[in-house]
Amino acid sequence: MNVRHLYVHLPFCAHRCGYCDFVTAVGRTEQHGAYVDALLAELELERGVLADELETVFLGGGTPTFTEAGALARLLGGLPRAEEVTVEANPETVTAELARLLRAGGVNRVSLGAQSFRPRLLSVLERRARPDDVRRAVHTLRDAGFDNISLDLLYGIPGQSASDLEHDLSDALTLEPEHLSCYELEAKPGTRFTHAHGAELLRQSEAMEGYYERVVDTLTAAGYRWYETANFCLEPERPVAAGRDLRARHNLAYWRGRDYLGIGVGAVSTVAGVRRRNLPRLAAYIDAVLGGKRPPSESEAIDGATSSRERLLLGLRLDEPVRLDDVQGALDRGAAARLVAGGLVELVDGELGQNVSLTRRGRFLAGGVAAELMALTAP
Numbered sequence: 077m078n079v080r081h082l083y084v085h086l087p088f089c090a091h092r093c094g095y096c097d098f099v100t101a102v103g104r105t106e107q108h109g110a111y112v113d114a115l116l117a118e119l120e121l122e123r124g125v126l127a128d129e130l131e132t133v134f135l136g137g138g139t140p141t142f143t144e145a146g147a148l149a150r151l152l153g154g155l156p157r158a159e160e161v162t163v164e165a166n167p168e169t170v171t172a173e174l175a176r177l178l179r180a181g182g183v184n185r186v187s188l189g190a191q192s193f194r195p196r197l198l199s200v201l202e203r204r205a206r207p208d209d210v211r212r213a214v215h216t217l218r219d220a221g222f223d224n225i226s227l228d229l230l231y232g233i234p235g236q237s238a239s240d241l242e243h244d245l246s247d248a249l250t251l252e253p254e255h256l257s258c259y260e261l262e263a264k265p266g267t268r269f270t271h272a273h274g275a276e277l278l279r280q281s282e283a284m285e286g287y288y289e290r291v292v293d294t295l296t297a298a299g300y301r302w303y304e305t306a307n308f309c310l311e312p313e314r315p316v317a318a319g320r321d322l323r324a325r326h327n328l329a330y331w332r333g334r335d336y337l338g339i340g341v342g343a344v345s346t347v348a349g350v351r352r353r354n355l356p357r358l359a360a361y362i363d364a365v366l367g368g369k370r371p372p373s374e375s376e377a378i379d380g381a382t383s384s385r386e387r388l389l390l391g392l393r394l395d396e397p398v399r400l401d402d403v404q405g406a407l408d409r410g411a412a413a414r415l416v417a418g419g420l421v422e423l424v425d426g427e428l429g430q431n432v433s434l435t436r437r438g439r440f441l442a443g444g445v446a447a448e449l450m451a452l453t454a455p
């Protein structure tokens with residue numbers, strides 16, 4: 077096997093933000109060392125599926141940069157090298173020492189969870205970082221030599237106005253990040269957060285389309301490529317980009333349907349037609365792996381039809397065309413013709429056969445358009 081993309085999950089956080097639905101564990105500093113031992117042991121168990129040279133490694137969380145410094149350094153030292161090594165960081169955890177530790181460990185891209193620059197909205201989200209922490213984090217990373225920084229922003233936050241969003245975008249742009257991810261806030265029904273902000277979340281959901289257009293218009297006008305539904309990178313000709321393709325290579329691999337190995341509690345892998353998810357139970361994960369066994373997990377086979385549908389759904393998120401040959405059987409030709417006539421989809425002949433892509437208007441309605449394109453092929 078020849079898997080070239082590795083995801084490493086670090087679940088620990090200083091506290092749990094109300095809106096978060098990721099696999100996390102609060103505090104547990106005393107467990108960080110054992111968890112890193114388990115990660116390195118799981119990597120050893122799975123080493124056979126990895127290629128000799130990796131393209132990308134992504135350390136996600138949780139808050140990878142909250143992991144105890146000695147354990148984090150040991151982890152970075154034990155991971156395979158790769159062309160792109162990304163770490164997710166919370167702004168308040170970024171110090172000069174941490175930045176040096178990351179650099180020394182081979183990290184060359186940092187994804188900072190800014191979320192907003194409005195103190196009132198950060199409080200609603202129960203974030204620890206203040207706007208100045210985000211700015212300080214970016215400067216600290218720059219001083220340490222990082223030349224590939226991504227900022228995450230959220231919109232649709234309870235209490236947010238269109239003008240708040242405009243200010244957030246302009247505050248983010250002032251920092252000249254190479255990359256930006258702008259996500260619509262998703263609030264799970266039944267959570268404490270949804271209960272606390274129900275009516276306001278409903279109001280926000282009605283404003284989402286307008287927010288999304290504002291995000292795309294502002295960032296593209298500022299010289300960013302809207303290369304994926306929620307992701308933007310500086311165009312290569314901008315001075316800061318210096319000719320580089322700054323798309324997130326790790327996430328590109330997911331969207332292009334490449335195989336990837338995920339290690340850690342709750343991590344997902346897709347290798348040779350099988351999707352496996354480690355169960356989200358921390359103690360069971362550590363015990364199993366340190367006992368020399370694979371962690372408890374659930375698996376499903378991804379058959380050809382499912383794989384084609386996923387390729388179409390994920391591929392249409394990108395600003396590059398999807399080859400029809402790669403999504404055989406997943407595309408409903410009748411729906412495609414209707415959507416072409418409606419100006420939402422384009423079918424274009426390419427060198428390697430016909431391609432399908434979304435028009436600009438189609439991209440704003442991407443989820444619905446993709447679902448319609450596949451409507452008649454669902455099992």
Ligand SMILES: C[S@@+](CC[C@H](N)C(=O)[O-])C[C@H]1O[C@@H](n2cnc3c(N)ncnc32)[C@H](O)[C@@H]1O
Binds near residue numbers: 138165259261
């Ligand atoms: C896996 S989280 C971890 C990053 C880091 N711990 C932090 O909070 O900044 C990565 C990103 O997912 C996004 N995210 C988290 N919860 C979300 C939600 N409920 N809806 C939309 N985006 C969310 C945030 O922008 C966050 O920066």
Ligand code: SF4
Binds near residue numbers: 089092093100138
């Ligand atoms: S810090 Fe990030 S991963 Fe941790 S709870 Fe908050 S949003 Fe979730």
